[in-house]
Amino acid sequence: MYIQNLVSIIHVFIIVPFLLYCVSKGNSMSLYIKYALQLFGAYVILFHGYKILTNSFTFSVIRIINWFHLLIIGPLLLYIGYTAPNTGAKYYDYLGIIAYAALVYHGYYLVKSYM
Numbered sequence: 001m002y003i004q005n006l007v008s009i010i011h012v013f014i015i016v017p018f019l020l021y022c023v024s025k026g027n028s029m030s031l032y033i034k035y036a037l038q039l040f041g042a043y044v045i046l047f048h049g050y051k052i053l054t055n056s057f058t059f060s061v062i063r064i065i066n067w068f069h070l071l072i073i074g075p076l077l078l079y080i081g082y083t084a085p086n087t088g089a090k091y092y093d094y095l096g097i098i099a100y101a102a103l104v105y106h107g108y109y110l111v112k113s114y115m
Helices: 002-028 031-054 061-083 089-113
Strands: none
Touching (some): 002 031
């Protein structure tokens, strides 16, 4: 329970604001933000790939979340990081949708866990 609360707090107060900042800046983001997206994308792929390899092969929601991070979120962050200033607007829209979905999911979990 404590780990899930910590994960939710990190998502709500650090990751989501960073992603929404990237969405708001679009192709005019600074070079440092571009590198941060690349590092963040590589970290997401490596971390969730490791979690998939080391967890049991039973079906669970956590496993689906790990696969979603590995196949969708990590590559999207890498793609935007590598192609920004020429990234298409639809990829920033995808990033915004993911950011708001994370905010709703983790915000709901935090509110629910503290009530």
